[in-house]
Structure formats: C-alpha cells, structure tokens
Amino acid sequence: xxxxxxxPQALSIQEGENATMNCSYKTSxxxxxxxxxxxxxxxxHLILIRSNEREKHSGRLRVTLDTSxxxxxxxxxxxxxxxxxxYFCATETSGSRLTFGEGTxxxxxx
Amino acid sequence: GAVVSQHPSWVICKSGTSVKIExxxxxxxxxxxxxxxxxxxxxxMLMATSNEGSKATYEQGVEKDxxxxxxxxxxxxxxxxxxxxxxxxxxxxxxxxxxRNEKLFFGSGTQLSVL
Numbered sequence: 322x323x324x325x326x327x328x329p330q331a332l333s334i335q336e337g338e339n340a341t342m343n344c345s346y347k348t349s350x351x352x353x354x355x356x357x358x359x360x361x362x363x364x365x366h367l368i369l370i371r372s373n374e375r376e377k378h379s380g381r382l383r384v385t386l387d388t389s390x391x392x393x394x395x396x397x398x399x400x401x402x403x404x405x406x407x408y409f410c411a412t413e414t415s416g417s418r419l420t421f422g423e424g425t426x427x428x429x430x431x
Numbered sequence: 432g433a434v435v436s437q438h439p440s441w442v443i444c445k446s447g448t449s450v451k452i453e454x455x456x457x458x459x460x461x462x463x464x465x466x467x468x469x470x471x472x473x474x475x476m477l478m479a480t481s482n483e484g485s486k487a488t489y490e491q492g493v494e495k496d497x498x499x500x501x502x503x504x505x506x507x508x509x510x511x512x513x514x515x516x517x518x519x520x521x522x523x524x525x526x527x528x529x530x531r532n533e534k535l536f537f538g539s540g541t542q543l544s545v546l
Contacts, residue, residue, distance in 0.1 A: 354534065363437070363524055363537040364475070409474060419465065419526075419535065421475040 327410055327422040335430050340397040342425040344410030345390075351413045353386055353393050358407045358424075367395075367408075402431045433459050435527050437538025444515055445546055452510045452541045454525030460505035461527035465535070466498075469522040481508045515545045 327344045334340055344353070352371045356364040370377045370386045370393065377384045383396040397404055410422045434457040444450050454464055463482055467475040479500050481487045487500035497519075499511040508527075512519055522542050526535040 356537075361522070361540070361542065363435075363539040364526075364535075366534045366536070369534055418477065418480070420477065421467075423474045426472075 327408075327425050329425060330423065331426045331428070333428040333430065334400060336400060336402055338400055338429075340400050340404070340427055340429070342395045342408055342410075342427070344393045344395070344422050346393075346410075346412045346422075347391060348412075348414055350388075351415065353384075354411045354413065354419070355382075355384060355393075355395050356409045356411060356421075358409065360407075364409065397427075400427075400429045402429050405429045433457075433527075433529075433536045435461075435525065435536045435538045437525050437541055439541055440539060441542040441544070443544045443546065446516050447514055450512045450515055450543060452512075452523055452525070452543075454508045454510070454527065454538050456506045456527045456536070459527075459529050461508075462505065462530060464502060464508040464525055464527045466500060466508075466510050467524045467526070469524060469540075471522075475524060478510075512543065515543070517545045519543065520545045 352369050354369045355367040358364045368379050368384050370384050381398045386393045405428050407424045407426050409424045411419045413419050436455045436457055438453045466478045469475045477490050478493045479487045479489045481500050481502040483502050483505050489495045502508040522540050524540040525538045528535050
C-alpha cells in the first residue's frame with residue numbers, strides 16, 4: 322500500500338460551494354503538505370501542517386490533521402472556477418523524503 | 432516567493448539519445464533538490480534526492496546509470512536521461528528547498544517525449 326492515499330479521486334462542484342478532499346497515510350510523519358497542480362505544470366505549495374498541529378488556515382483553505390487516524394483533509398471554501406486543478410497531499414517522513422498521494426482532480430463549474 | 436527554474440519545458444528526442452534537464456534555484460541556495468516523474472493523471476513518484484556536493488540518493492527501482500543526477504552547486508542540479516527509450520516518456524519535475532523543514536519550491540516541469 323502506498324503512503325498518501327486521497328479521496329475522492331475526482332470531485333465536481335458548482336462555483337461557490339465548498340470542496341473537501343481527504344488524505345490518509347500509513348507511517349509516522351514530520352509534516353503533511355498540500356499542493357496544487359494545474360494540468361501539465363509544476364506544483365504550487367498551498368499549506369504545511371506539522372505533526373503536532375491539528376488545524377491550519379490560509380485564506381479560503383482549511384487543513385486538518387488527525388495523527389491518531391493518520392488522515393488529513395483540505396477544505397476549500399467558496400470555490401471558484403480558477404480553483405479547478407489537481408490537489409495532492411504529501412507526507413514528509415524522517416530523512417526528509419516527501420511522498421505524494423494520488424491526487425484529487427477538482428473541477429469547479431462556473 | 433522563491434523561484435525554481437526548470438529547463439527545457441518540453442523536449443522531443445529520438446530513441447537512444449540522451450537528454451539533460453536543468454533545475455535552478457534562482458534566488459536561494461538549495462541544499463537539497465528532488466527529482467520526480469509523473470505519468471498522465473498519476474501522482475509524482477520520487478526518483479532521487481540530490482544533495483549539493485554528494486552523490487544522489489536514488490529510490491528503489493530507479494536506475495542510477497540511466498538517470499544521472501549531478502548537483503554541482505547550491506543553485507543547479509541536472510538530470511540526464513541516458514539512452515532514452517519511449518517508455519522514458521514522462522513529465523519530469525524538480526523541486527528545491529533551502530533547509531530541512533522548509534517547504535519545497537517546484538520547477539514547472541519538463542515533458543519528455545521519446546520517439
């Protein structure tokens with residue numbers, strides 16, 4: 322099994338709605354990060370949450386981390402068409418390795 | 432924010448040739464750079480971790496003789512795909528960071544197509 326499994330694989334919502342994506346992992350982590358990728362482009366860092374943190378906010382983004390359940394969620398509030406992209410969680414373990422999840426393809430319909 | 436420049440953004444080559452991809456941190460010194468490959472609609476797979484002045488650490492299953500990584504300075508790492516074959520066609524992405532526990536900055540990726 323692989324680190325960083327995300328669900329749903331694909332999510333389609335209307336503009337203005339909230340989007341929630343989940344990420345589960347299997348091993349102990351130093352931190353968990355969320356990234357965004359537009360098609361055929363590099364990744365953009367969105368937010369990092371450390372293993373001793375439970376929740377973090379950045380603008381319209383809210384990330385939670387539950388280390389007992391080894392899971393994290395990313396909430397995008399009041400979504401916009403420009404939020405359409407793939408979203409990846411990535412877990413950083415000892416040795417500074419960053420392992421990416423499979424990603425969630427979010428489509429926000431105008 | 433910090434900028435990582437990756438070049439070229441796309442390359443088409445014939446089977447058997449070698450291709451070099453550059454990754455530069457433009458406004459910071461990167462102690463560590465990472466190389467990933469990504470197939471369509473899939474996640475990023477870490478290929479190797481590159482530390483300045485030392486040999487790269489390759490992930491299991493990645494052929495070090497095929498994917499040569501050089502990190503000669505704190506601002507430049509290169510990935511050379513040697514004797515490329517069609518199955519090497521993929522999207523290659525580099526990332527860099529100043530220090531541990533800092534976030535990664537990604538290059539814009541290189542789409543490699545081997546004919």
